[in-house]
Amino acid sequence: xxxxxxxxxxxxxxxxxxxxxxxxxxxxxxxxxxxxxxxxxxxxxxxxxxxxxxxxxxxxxxxxxxxxxxxxxxxxxxxxxxxxxxxxxxxxxxxxxxxxxxxxxxxxxxxxxxxxxxxxxxxxxxxxxxxxxxxxxxxxxxxxxxxxxxxxxxxxxxxxxxxxxxxxxxxxxxxxxxxxxxxxxxxxxxxxxxxxxxxxxxxxxxxxxxxxxxxxxxxxxxxxxxxxxxxxxxxxxxxxxxx
Numbered sequence: 001x002x003x004x005x006x007x008x009x010x011x012x013x014x015x016x017x018x019x020x021x022x023x024x025x026x027x028x029x030x031x032x033x034x035x036x037x038x039x040x041x042x043x044x045x046x047x048x049x050x051x052x053x054x055x056x057x058x059x060x061x062x063x064x065x066x067x068x069x070x071x072x073x074x075x076x077x078x079x080x081x082x083x084x085x086x087x088x089x090x091x092x093x094x095x096x097x098x099x100x101x102x103x104x105x106x107x108x109x110x111x112x113x114x115x116x117x118x119x120x121x122x123x124x125x126x127x128x129x130x131x132x133x134x135x136x137x138x139x140x141x142x143x144x145x146x147x148x149x150x151x152x153x154x155x156x157x158x159x160x161x162x163x164x165x166x167x168x169x170x171x172x173x174x175x176x177x178x179x180x181x182x183x184x185x186x187x188x189x190x191x192x193x194x195x196x197x198x199x200x201x202x203x204x205x206x207x208x209x210x211x212x213x214x215x216x217x218x219x220x221x222x223x224x225x226x227x228x229x230x231x232x233x234x235x236x237x238x239x240x241x242x243x
Contacts, residue, residue, distance in 0.1 A: 001085070001092055007053035007069055007224040010034075012046055021068050023052060032065040037082045041155040044144045045079045046071040053224055070222065073185070079141045080184035080220065080227055086139035087122055089182055089220065093229035094123070100232075101216060102133060102178070115166035133176045136163050140183045140191055140217075149236060150183055151194035153201055161204040164213065171212040179208070180216040183233060190236040191217045 010023035013031065021036050034054045038045075046052060053070040069082050090099070091110070097103050107126040114121050114134065123135040142154040153160055167177035181191050195202035209215065217233040 001089060001228055002226040003055055003069065003224075005056060005058070008056050008066070009051060009053050009224070012048065012050055012052045012071065014048065015042070015046070020064070021052075023054065023068075033063075034066040034068050035064040036068045037084050038068075038141075040083070042081060043142055043154040044073055044075075045081050045141050047074050070224070073143060075143065075146075075187075077143055077188075078186040078222055079143075080222055081141060083139045083141075083184075085227065086137050086182045086184065089184075089227065089229050090123065090135075090137050090180060090218075093218065094125075098229055099180070099216070099218065101214075102135065104128075105133070114170060116169065117162050117166055119163060119166045121166075131174055131176065133178060134167060134170050136167060136177075136179045138179065138181050140181050140188075141185050142194065143185045143188055145192075148187055148189040150185055150188045150191045151197070152181055152191060153194055153198050156198045157201055160198075161201050164201075164204040164208040167213045168208040168211045177208075177213045178216055179213060180218065181235070182229065183217060183219045184222070184227070185220075186222065188219060188233065190234045192236050 009026040013022040015021045018039050021034050051072040054066040054068045056066045071079050073079050093099050105125040106128050109124040111120045112124040121134045122137045125133040140150050140152045143150040171177040193202045193205050215235045217235050218229045219231045219233045221230045
C-alpha cells in the first residue's frame with residue numbers, strides 16, 4: 001500500500017490530548033501540530049524528541065498540518081502508529097493472496113454484525129464449498145522485548161476480550177473463526193500475549209484458542225513511501241497450544 005504522498009520526517013516534541021502531536025519538520029525550525037490517529041496508549045512507540053514521519057495535509061483548510069504515521073521506537077524499530085491502516089492492509093493482503101490460510105474466498109464483506117454482544121467482525125469471507133470465515137484484526141505496535149518478540153495488547157482492553165468471546169461462540173463445523181495480529185513494527189520475529197498488561201485478555205485468548213479460534217500473525221514492511229503485509233510470523237510464549 002502506497003501512502004498518498006511520501007511521508008515527511010520530523011522531530012516529535014510532544015503528544016497530547018490523545019489526538020494531537022507537536023513536531024518540527026526536518027530542515028525546518030517551524031513547529032507544526034499534526035493529527036494522531038492512534039487513541040491508545042502507544043506504549044513504547046516513540047521517543048520524546050525522537051524521529052517520526054507524518055503525511056503532510058494537502059487541505060489548506062484543515063486545522064492540523066498532517067497525520068502522524070510512522071515513528072522510531074526506543075529500540076530503533078519502525079512503528080506504524082496509525083491503527084486505521086491495519087484493516088486496509090489486511091484487505092489488500094487477502095485480495096493479493098498473501099494470507100495463504102484464507103485464500104480462495106469467493107466473497108468478502110467488511111464490518112458485518114454478529115454475535116450476542118452486538119459486535120461487528122472486521123472481515124466475513126465466503127467460500128465455494130459453503131465454508132465461512134469470521135476474521136478479527138488487531139494492530140500490534142508494542143515491541144519492548146529484547147528478543148524481538150512483539151506483544152498485544154499495550155493496555156487493558158475489555159473490547160478485545162469481548163471480540164475473543166464472540167469469535168469463540170461463532171466457531172462451528174462450517175464456520176471458522178480467526179484473529180489476525182497485524183504487526184506494524186519492524187524487526188519482529190513473533191508475537192505473544194502481554195499477560196502482564198491484561199491478564200483477562202490473556203485468559204480470554206487461551207479460552208478462545210482451546211475452543212477452536214485460530215490465531216494468525218503477519219508482519220509488515222514499511223518505509224516513507226508505503227507499508228504492506230509481507231510475511232507470516234509465529235505466535236509464541238502465551239499459550240502452549242499455539243504455534
